[in-house]
Amino acid sequence: MNETPEKEMKHLDEMTCLLYAERQLDRARALEVSAHTQECDTCRTLLRALERESRLLTRAMLEEDEPLPSRLAQFHERARRAMHWIWGLTFGLAATGAYALYAKLIEPWQLELEKAGFGGSNLLNLLIFQGAFWKGWQSMITVLEVAALMTLGGLAVMFLRRRIRRGSALALVFAGLCAALAMPSPASATEFRKGTTIDIHKDEKITGDVYITGERTRVDGTVDGDVIVFGQTVEINGHVLGDVIAFAQTVRINGQVDGNVRSACNNITITGNVAKNVMIFGQTVTLDANGKVGGSTTTFGESVNLDGNIGRDVLTFSAVADLGGKIGGGVRAKGETLIIGSGAVIDGPIHFEGNKPADVSPSAKLASPIDFKQIEKHVTYRHSDYYVWQVIFAAAFILFGLVLFALMPNFSADAVKSAEQYGASAGLGVLVLFGLPIAAVIACFTVVGLFVGISTLMVWFGCLYFAQVIVGALVGQWIMGRTSELWPMVGRMAVGLILVRLCTTIPHVGSWVKFAAILWGIGAISLAVYRRFQPMMAPGAPPAPYTPPMPPNTTVGGTLPA
Amino acid sequence: MSAPGITEPAEAIARARAGDANAWGELYREYAPAIFRFCRRALPTREDAEDATMEIFMKLREKLGQYDTTRSFSAWLYKVAANHCWDILRRRKIRQDKETEDVETVPLEHPDPNQLDKLIEARTSEEVRKALDKLGGRARMALVMRYYSDMSYDEIADALGVRRAFVGVVLLRARHELRQALEGNTALAAGGA
Numbered sequence: 242m243n244e245t246p247e248k249e250m251k252h253l254d255e256m257t258c259l260l261y262a263e264r265q266l267d268r269a270r271a272l273e274v275s276a277h278t279q280e281c282d283t284c285r286t287l288l289r290a291l292e293r294e295s296r297l298l299t300r301a302m303l304e305e306d307e308p309l310p311s312r313l314a315q316f317h318e319r320a321r322r323a324m325h326w327i328w329g330l331t332f333g334l335a336a337t338g339a340y341a342l343y344a345k346l347i348e349p350w351q352l353e354l355e356k357a358g359f360g361g362s363n364l365l366n367l368l369i370f371q372g373a374f375w376k377g378w379q380s381m382i383t384v385l386e387v388a389a390l391m392t393l394g395g396l397a398v399m400f401l402r403r404r405i406r407r408g409s410a411l412a413l414v415f416a417g418l419c420a421a422l423a424m425p426s427p428a429s430a431t432e433f434r435k436g437t438t439i440d441i442h443k444d445e446k447i448t449g450d451v452y453i454t455g456e457r458t459r460v461d462g463t464v465d466g467d468v469i470v471f472g473q474t475v476e477i478n479g480h481v482l483g484d485v486i487a488f489a490q491t492v493r494i495n496g497q498v499d500g501n502v503r504s505a506c507n508n509i510t511i512t513g514n515v516a517k518n519v520m521i522f523g524q525t526v527t528l529d530a531n532g533k534v535g536g537s538t539t540t541f542g543e544s545v546n547l548d549g550n551i552g553r554d555v556l557t558f559s560a561v562a563d564l565g566g567k568i569g570g571g572v573r574a575k576g577e578t579l580i581i582g583s584g585a586v587i588d589g590p591i592h593f594e595g596n597k598p599a600d601v602s603p604s605a606k607l608a609s610p611i612d613f614k615q616i617e618k619h620v621t622y623r624h625s626d627y628y629v630w631q632v633i634f635a636a637a638f639i640l641f642g643l644v645l646f647a648l649m650p651n652f653s654a655d656a657v658k659s660a661e662q663y664g665a666s667a668g669l670g671v672l673v674l675f676g677l678p679i680a681a682v683i684a685c686f687t688v689v690g691l692f693v694g695i696s697t698l699m700v701w702f703g704c705l706y707f708a709q710v711i712v713g714a715l716v717g718q719w720i721m722g723r724t725s726e727l728w729p730m731v732g733r734m735a736v737g738l739i740l741v742r743l744c745t746t747i748p749h750v751g752s753w754v755k756f757a758a759i760l761w762g763i764g765a766i767s768l769a770v771y772r773r774f775q776p777m778m779a780p781g782a783p784p785a786p787y788t789p790p791m792p793p794n795t796t797v798g799g800t801l802p803a
Numbered sequence: 804m805s806a807p808g809i810t811e812p813a814e815a816i817a818r819a820r821a822g823d824a825n826a827w828g829e830l831y832r833e834y835a836p837a838i839f840r841f842c843r844r845a846l847p848t849r850e851d852a853e854d855a856t857m858e859i860f861m862k863l864r865e866k867l868g869q870y871d872t873t874r875s876f877s878a879w880l881y882k883v884a885a886n887h888c889w890d891i892l893r894r895r896k897i898r899q900d901k902e903t904e905d906v907e908t909v910p911l912e913h914p915d916p917n918q919l920d921k922l923i924e925a926r927t928s929e930e931v932r933k934a935l936d937k938l939g940g941r942a943r944m945a946l947v948m949r950y951y952s953d954m955s956y957d958e959i960a961d962a963l964g965v966r967r968a969f970v971g972v973v974l975l976r977a978r979h980e981l982r983q984a985l986e987g988n989t990a991l992a993a994g995g996a
Contacts, residue, residue: 255914256971263956263971286916287916290916290923291978293920297931298931301935302840302935302951306929313857
């Protein structure tokens, strides 16, 4: 520092030097500072230091030390902003729809089933928590659990990520999920039997559940547990201390079942004794005059003949229901025809909803007259309820589509893209819409293919709805423009779906529109699936490197303005 | 404030103003990295910066009609970003650092120029960024506005809600804080030629 000539000189303060360096001083003051720094080494050094500090700050701030976060890399906020009101409306409607569905459908069903003798247990409890049908689908449980947990986890992350993004919180959530997945499943003593013909002989006793897949299954012995059977022909002649769950073409229960009988089959005949309840989905259901059901009977079938003894209520949904035995509870039936034979003794009330009044034998002994209600066949376009339900269904569709698009964004985008190939989609749609269920049903008749067949049918059924979502997304693209980003695509799907649903409500034409949408959409989905399985010929060219714009540099210091 | 040497996508801006969603996407892709970096420097955490970047662009979309096309788009964009970040900090009361508009309290003495020079020479950009993270909200905001986005004193005063004459004080105080953070040496920041 050159001190001698500066001893008498008053130094500039740092603020003045900074303002000078940043060109914020007025001209007169700037000239003074300039003159001073020409003579004063200390102030000149300070001025240079401040300028260097400015440059260091600018350089440090402008350096690209971290890449753009992935969630910012895809721009999707525009759709979110544009569709705010739609999402509000959709979720509002979905919530209303869920409540309406519960109030109008599920709750009455619960009451009906309870009345039918399922003693305090509701349908959900019966099917899932009591594990009746699920026992036959044990191999799917893990997959379903994982899928359900992943869906829940995905939704949680999707909605909470703005609030819970810190690593520790996310780690906690995923640790919880992993812990839930890692929980040991309850131990079971299930025995597996597989073959063309499975026989459990008369002197044979199996302790625990038995899981059977066989073309012909015959149980003559004793099973101290449940019998879960997939097959073509099932015959129970022995004693089953637990439940019988059967998926088969033909089922005969000639022996004693201490638990429940649940079955999805072509035809079933019960000539033996079932101590608890019977629930059957089948074409022909027969309870022989010698047959006995201790609890209630619930049937979904084309032809239902109940000539045996039923301890509690009967609930039946069938084209023709013929009641000829003793029924300890009431009857609730819905279908085309109800016949009450001469040997019928019904102790409870009878409600029948059908095309014509029940055909009742004069010899039948009924506790009360039949409460008959005529089925209304025509869709009542004039009733406001019809339109309310259409709105609810549209909201449910949008919600369904939202979940699918969020879970499978790439596949959904591929399917929408495939839908633009009208000819291929329509052609493939015809093939899959009609061919797949036929193939699945054929598979069901084979022992090995039963599980595959039923699963395929379930997927096919789901695709009928997904198809409409895809067509909705395409229609949305026509209106709002093409996009490849997820959320804008979801927005277009919502708008398009509303339009498609509106078209399906048009009297007489609507059903054809719906059919066409399903045909088209299911073809597009199939096309997308097909392409997924095609080998990639060559990898795509990498995108051109992107150089973000540099913000403007600050001007620091410099020469004094003249 | 302008963006010398940077060709602004005037066509995309015009199309975005007319409601073209694709043009809006182009603008986003063009400016999002810079705005994210701006937010990253101004706000305490990376998560805050991510959220703020998205919110700024959402706000920008709403305000695009107000943009004066005769002026620099990037300057306008940084102004919106600065206002947004400062709002965030203010809402969180980070603003309660020790600033005051009382100019008399600002040390006007020289720091040791040579020592300051050595300190600056010895520090890397990364060290400066780490030191910036330790600053109070207003100090960091002021430095980012001035040395990242080249905002004028008037614009900084407007964004921070202070008088123009006070901007220099804020910047100087911010530099002192930064030096303290860099060196941990209060004597240097307090000065004393």
